[in-house]
Amino acid sequence: MEYLDFEAPIKEIEEQIAKAKQLQEETKVDMTSTLEELHHRLNQTRKHIYENLTAWQRVQLSRHPNRPYTLAYINYLTNGQFLELHGDRNVKDDKAMVGGWGLLDGRGVMFIGQQKGINTKMRQYRNFGMANPEGYRKALRLMKMAEKFNKPVVTLIDTPGAYPGLEAEERGQGEAIARNLLEMSVLKVPIICIIIGEGASGGALGIGVGDRVYMLENTWYSVISPESCSSILWRSWNFKEKAAEALKLTAKDMLEHGLIDGIIPEPLGGAHTDHETTFKTVKQYIIKALEELEPMKPEERIDQRIAKFTSMGVYAED
Amino acid sequence: MAWFKRNKEGITTSTSEKKETPEGLWYKCPRCKVITAVEDHQANLWVCTNCNYHEKINAKEYFQILFDNGQYVELDPNMKSVDPLNFVDTKKYTDRLSEAIKKVKVNEAVTTGVGKLNGRDIVIAAMNFNFIGGSMGSVVGEKIARAMKYGLKHKVPVMTISKSGGARMMEAAYSLMQMAKTAAWIARMREAGVPYISFLTDPTTGGVTASFAMLGDINIAEPGALIGFAGPRVVKETIGKDLPEGFQTSEFLLEHGFIDFIVERKNIKQKVDFFLQCVM
Numbered sequence: 001m002e003y004l005d006f007e008a009p010i011k012e013i014e015e016q017i018a019k020a021k022q023l024q025e026e027t028k029v030d031m032t033s034t035l036e037e038l039h040h041r042l043n044q045t046r047k048h049i050y051e052n053l054t055a056w057q058r059v060q061l062s063r064h065p066n067r068p069y070t071l072a073y074i075n076y077l078t079n080g081q082f083l084e085l086h087g088d089r090n091v092k093d094d095k096a097m098v099g100g101w102g103l104l105d106g107r108g109v110m111f112i113g114q115q116k117g118i119n120t121k122m123r124q125y126r127n128f129g130m131a132n133p134e135g136y137r138k139a140l141r142l143m144k145m146a147e148k149f150n151k152p153v154v155t156l157i158d159t160p161g162a163y164p165g166l167e168a169e170e171r172g173q174g175e176a177i178a179r180n181l182l183e184m185s186v187l188k189v190p191i192i193c194i195i196i197g198e199g200a201s202g203g204a205l206g207i208g209v210g211d212r213v214y215m216l217e218n219t220w221y222s223v224i225s226p227e228s229c230s231s232i233l234w235r236s237w238n239f240k241e242k243a244a245e246a247l248k249l250t251a252k253d254m255l256e257h258g259l260i261d262g263i264i265p266e267p268l269g270g271a272h273t274d275h276e277t278t279f280k281t282v283k284q285y286i287i288k289a290l291e292e293l294e295p296m297k298p299e300e301r302i303d304q305r306i307a308k309f310t311s312m313g314v315y316a317e318d
Numbered sequence: 319m320a321w322f323k324r325n326k327e328g329i330t331t332s333t334s335e336k337k338e339t340p341e342g343l344w345y346k347c348p349r350c351k352v353i354t355a356v357e358d359h360q361a362n363l364w365v366c367t368n369c370n371y372h373e374k375i376n377a378k379e380y381f382q383i384l385f386d387n388g389q390y391v392e393l394d395p396n397m398k399s400v401d402p403l404n405f406v407d408t409k410k411y412t413d414r415l416s417e418a419i420k421k422v423k424v425n426e427a428v429t430t431g432v433g434k435l436n437g438r439d440i441v442i443a444a445m446n447f448n449f450i451g452g453s454m455g456s457v458v459g460e461k462i463a464r465a466m467k468y469g470l471k472h473k474v475p476v477m478t479i480s481k482s483g484g485a486r487m488m489e490a491a492y493s494l495m496q497m498a499k500t501a502a503w504i505a506r507m508r509e510a511g512v513p514y515i516s517f518l519t520d521p522t523t524g525g526v527t528a529s530f531a532m533l534g535d536i537n538i539a540e541p542g543a544l545i546g547f548a549g550p551r552v553v554k555e556t557i558g559k560d561l562p563e564g565f566q567t568s569e570f571l572l573e574h575g576f577i578d579f580i581v582e583r584k585n586i587k588q589k590v591d592f593f594l595q596c597v598m
Contacts, residue, residue, distance in 0.1 A: 162528075164548030164556050169566060172576045174527030174547035181501035182533055186509070201485070201494060202528040202547070209498045223485045223494040223525070233407035233487060247490040248403045257402065259491045306502045310463060312495040313456030314402035317394070 001272075004060050006049060010269070013042045046269050053218070055244040055253075059226055061218040062197045066272035068279070069129075070098060070113035070156040073196060076279035077154075077286070078102035082111070088137035091171065096127040096163070097135030097207075099142045104154075104286065110146035112139045112207055113156030116197070129198075130163035133176035136206045140180050143187055152190040152290055155207040160225060162203030177206040184209035185309070186302050190293035192286055194264065195219045195251075196271075211305050212289045215251035216278070217266040221259075222249035259312060347371050363583045372540045372583055374520060376422070377429035377444035380479050384442060384587055390433030393441070394464060398425050399457045403490055411488040414450060422449045426457045427482070430465040432474070436591045438598075439472070441465045444479035447521075452482035454526055455489035459496025462530060466503035466514075475513040475594055480531040483549075484524015497529035504533045513597050515590055518545050518568070518577065536593060537577040538586075539568035545577075 003011040017038045024031040053061070061067075074082050084100040086093040099112035114131055117123030131139075139155075146153045162173055184191060184207075191210035199208070199221030215221055224232075226244035231237050248254070251263040264285050267274040293301060345359040346352075350369035359366070363383055364373040382388040398415075405411040419425060427449040432441045443465045445452045462478060469476035485493035507514050516534030518527075520543035527547050531537070539545060546553075546566035554561055564570050571577045581589050 162547065164552045166553055166557050166561070166565070169546050169548065169553060170574050172532070172574065175532040175576055177528040177547070178497075178501060178530070178532040181498050181529055182505045182508075185498065185502035186505040202497065202525055205494055205497060206528075209502075222490045224487055224490075229487055239407075243407075246403070246405050246407065247487075249490065254491060257492070259495060306506070309495060309498040309502055312499060313460050313492055314400050314489075315457045315460055316398045316400050318396040318398075 002065055004057070004064065006053075006057050006060075009045050010042065010049065013038055013045060017042065043268075050268055050270070054241070055220075055247075055250050056226065056241040058218050058250050059198075059220050059240075059244050061270050061272075062220050064270065064272045067197060068271060068275045069118065070111075070115045070158060070196065072275065073156055073279060073282060074098075074102055074111045074113070076276070077104055077111070077283055078109075085142060086138075088134040088141060090137060091134050094127075094132050094135030094138055095125055096129050096159075097131040097138055099139060104283075108149070108151045110142055110151055110153045111156070112142055112153065113196075114159040114203075114207075116158060127163060129159045130161055131159065131203065131206075132163050132165070132168045133171040133173050136162075136173075136176035136180050139207050140176075140183055143180075143184065143191075147188050150189060152192065152294070153187070153210075154286055155191070155193045155210065157193060157195045157199050157204045157208055157221075158197030159200055159203045160198050161200040162206065174202075177202045180206045181209055185306055188298040188302070190290060190296075190301060191305075192289050192293075194282060194285070195221050195260075196282075198225075200225050209305070209309065211293050211301055212262070213260045214262045214264050214285055215254060215260050216264045216271060216282075217251055218270050219251060220244075220249040221251075221254055222247045345373075347373075365583050370541065370582070372520065372542065374447050374481065376424070376446040376448070377431075377479070378424075380444045381429070381431055381433070381442065383583065384435055384440075384477075384590070385431070385433035386435065386437065390431035390442075393430040393432060393468060394461050396425065397457050397461060399455055399489075401488070402456070402492055403488070405488040405490070407488075414488070418449045422446055424449060426461065427452045427454070427486075428458045428461050430461050432468065435587060435594070438591070438594055439474045440477060440590075440594075441469045441474055442477045442479065445481040445526075447481040450486060450488075452526075453484060453486035453493070454482060454496050455486035455493045456496065458482075458486075459493075459499050462496075462500050463503045466500070466507060466512075469512050469514075470503075470506055470510055473510075473512060475515065475598070476507065477515040477517060477590065478530055478534075479517045479519060480522040480526050481519045482522060482524070482526040482531075484526055493525065497525050500530040501533060504530060513594060515593065517581075517586065517590075519543050521545070523547065523549055532576065535597070536579075538579055538581050538589070539571065539577045540586075541568055541580050541582060543568045545571050 082102040116129035117126040193210035229243040230239040271278040347366040352368040518539040
């Protein structure tokens with residue numbers, strides 16, 4: 001397990017627990033009460049830290065290397081019954097954007113999401129979860145297929161941004177994202193979007209226009225990453241904590257401003273400490289949303305979806 | 319030997335013969351450095367008479383070029399930004415806003431108006447680049463969405479003139495959601511058969527490129543405009559190499575298939591009119 005800087009007290013207690021256990025095995029001395037005490041302290045410390053997280057700490061958690069990524073969610077949600085589909089039918093298959101058919105409790109669902117790599121080699125292979133235009137076009141192709149077969153779409157969002165590369169510009173990164181926004185706003189089937197890690201700007205929104213948009217508790221979603229915001233507005237990389245606060249990018253802030261529909265709670269200590277509980281909660285939210293959305297007429301869903309995004313914005317009129 | 323020799327002592331030009339040269343009488347082209355009289359520059363629609371450089375102009379000037387006799391009714395003229403996030407970086411957002419309003423003499427980074435183009439009704443949303451970099455926050459998104467709603471209600475074609483650095487950071491996710499909002503109303507115009515023209519001018523980047531600017535029935539651009547998703551500096555840092563000549567210009571986008579044609583400012587009215595004649 002990797003620990004973030006603010007998790008140092010947790011690390012310390014966990015090490016003590018490990019030591020106590022080892023001692024108990026070696027010396028056969030009963031350490032039960034010590035262990036109980038340590039576990040109690042661990043819980044208290046965790047609670048204390050996790051109930052008082054700063055915006056920047058949430059950003060750190062959203063990027064935790066042990067956090068589950070898109071394919072892990074899909075694997076759990078479909079119980080391994082997943083048929084991955086590839087390619088945008090134009091130039092190539094984007095490894096940073098995955099998608100395909102899965103069975104969720106026996107019903108067909110189109111899953112789409114950015115995929116990050118689990119180790120250095122895979123991170124490169126997945127381009128760090130930064131999709132190219134062909135990724136957004138693959139996503140759109142799959143959404144249109146879901147529409148054809150009248151099946152819902154679930155998108156799992158986890159990206160530090162759309163890839164800002166040379167070929168991406170040549171192949172129309174802006175157009176690809178814009179096209180998705182347009183098509184998703186009028187897609188006839190239910191769309192559920194869940195930010196499971198990083199929700200960076202247009203790269204996230206490009207698969208983020210849905211009837212329900214949820215954020216996991218320790219994720220962020222905004223127009224720019226705190227680092228880039230710091231470098232542009234403060235002209236230095238050193239104000240990322242300040243930028244994170246200013247951007248109001250946490251799930252709680254986003255819900256308060258009416259920019260998302262709900263927060264999916266994570267187990268105490270974050271999704272990375274307990275994947276299965278996280279998956280289970282996410283599954284409950286998807287199923288509940290589908291139960292609400294599926295009985296609706298497509299036009300009704302589309303009207304509500306457009307009305308929701310239209311209502312976003314604050315301004316004054318004399 | 320002296321280089322100059324004064325033949326007559328003292329200043330002999332009478333004040334009545336002196337020419338007035340107040341500030342702003344001359345325009346120096348930032349590209350070719352040639353100086354022209356501001357009057358001639360304006361008569362040439364703020365395009366350099368020497369090198370054809372299209373100077374950045376605001377909504378007011380575009381309206382003068384496009385609407386018949388420069389006449390139009392402004393939509394939502396009093397809509398102003400507020401500061402929903404109490405955003406402070408090196409400056410307060412509210413201060414940035416009041417400074418921009420004072421300096422640019424417009425209320426926001428977009429002005430929307432309805433008028434006639436060669437006798438045909440049209441709604442135009444044109445951006446003001448010198449208002450916080452033409453960035454899109456709540457007001458820009460809302461005004462554009464309302465211009466589109468107007469077009470839908472009255473079956474009137476809609477044109478946007480983009481000139482923007484992208485989404486406005488000081489409104490964070492509110493700005494981001496304007497991308498979805500504007501795109502949704504373009505989808506509605508598609509359903510209703512309302513023509514939508516996207517005119518991209520220098521510069522059009524970020525969240526504006528990734529939403530309404532790329533979604534026209536026709537996307538057209540002024541020559542030599544910078545158009546892209548990521549800014550050239552960011553792309554350069556990403557690839558760690560120098561960018562090829564002409565990267566992210568209108569001509570580059572035309573070549574890669576993202577705009578329909580490039581149009582000089584002096585021809586824009588006629589081209590839009592012809593397109594509308596064909597589709598309406």
